Amino acid sequence: MSGTALRDDIFDAQRINFLTAQKELGKILEENDPEVRKALDDQIDQMKRRKAAPEAKPRSDCAACCSSRRAARSGTTRSAARTTRPKCISRRA
Numbered sequence: 001m002s003g004t005a006l007r008d009d010i011f012d013a014q015r016i017n018f019l020t021a022q023k024e025l026g027k028i029l030e031e032n033d034p035e036v037r038k039a040l041d042d043q044i045d046q047m048k049r050r051k052a053a054p055e056a057k058p059r060s061d062c063a064a065c066c067s068s069r070r071a072a073r074s075g076t077t078r079s080a081a082r083t084t085r086p087k088c089i090s091r092r093a
Helices: 003-030 033-053 061-073 078-084
Strands: none
Touching: 003 033
16 A cells, blocks of 8 residues: 555544544533533633643753763763763663
8 A cells, every 4th residue: 555545544534533523522512511511611721721831842861862972972072061961861871
């Protein structure tokens, strides 16, 4: 199966999943349960807060370690690179 055909199959399956979930959610919302409405409102508010929050992506320890290795190879001493970055826990330096 080609990549395009696989992509189309995945898209079609996800579209069906979405439509099914939308139908089920519609049934739940028709009940007009105040607790359900409050839970959905809380979820929407949480999503809005996440979207509005600045995205600060901290570097992982491994990425910092790999950066220190690159710095060591580029002429910076290993001890200087290690003092500014944490040691990688997944590999030994």
